[in-house]
Amino acid sequence: MLKAFIGTFVNKIDAKGRISVPAPFRTSLQARGLTGVALFPSLTGACIEGCGLDRIEALVESMHDAPLPSVDDDAIAHLIVGSARETPFDAGGRIVLPEDFIAKANLTDKGAFVGKGRTFQIWEPGALAKTQDALMQRVLAGRKAQMSTGKDEAR
């Protein structure tokens, strides 16, 4: 069964760059036999992407095994596989965030884990709020357009 990453959890980042992975996320990962997470800088926003190491391996398998890789595959190889880092849990279920990832996500003393189903992200809480507000505006604008046209495309 695929137990998805659901919910948002804000945890503290200590002086050593450690942060507790939310228990529900950890449970989901450990159920798959994983003892840590895979992290890489997000391609879409100022945050860190996280998932199980198995997902990275699945990504590798999905790439065509050709002597001359496609441009897309090459990009994925560089931007995800190449920049990903494996971070194991400590006894208390924490991971150590790499220094350069912390910098790219503008993290300071708190990190917000956002479940996105198959993956999760780690955000600076304030930046997360801003990003979600913007997405909310976008969704509401779409809804308003529906009302004025009389059409209803809701699922």
Next chain:
Amino acid sequence: MLKAFIGTFVNKIDAKGRISVPAPFRTSLQARGLTGVALFPSLTGACIEGCGLDRIEALVESMHDAPLPSVDDDAIAHLIVGSARETPFDAGGRIVLPEDFIAKANLTDKGAFVGKGRTFQIWEPGALAKTQDALMQRVLAGRKAQMSTGKDEAR
């Protein structure tokens, strides 16, 4: 077996933020093998949306599994999956409402569960009454407009 959420039930919210899920709703959920509910802030009104966790997982499955998600999928992931919270039943069939959800829905000491078929909502009883009054006015106005134009778009 009753599978849809039907009816309105007002229950008490105690000091710990606990509230009893109406027995008919619980029965419906437990019949599907669920041991709790999934909650998330409504995108459209000042209330909490509720459904079975299976519905959220289905949403995750419906999203395209790509290294680089579409903006729409990203919005869904942030505003629903990321904002959702899994809340298990206690022995008495209650759930604990997250503090921030209580705030967003302006809940104080009572919560009104409103069945909406596949999902349900939790409202502050006064706000629910106002919202339903407004909807009633809207329906009546539409009906009146139909009479004057002679058109009938009723389904």
Next chain:
DNA sequence: TGGACCGCCATGGTATCTCATGGGAAATTA
């Protein structure tokens, strides 16, 4: 038909345990 009994359900309270977090010792590297 009236009354007593029984069971379900909402609600209040308490004990237990999990989880997030801090600190330090051991190991590793430069």
Next chain:
DNA sequence: TAATTTCCCATGAGATACCATGGCGGTCCA
């Protein structure tokens, strides 16, 4: 050897699992 990193233990607050109670409604029996 000094600086970092990794591993492990300690702890307290907060969450959750469990137990208890009372009220309402329905049912069964006299």
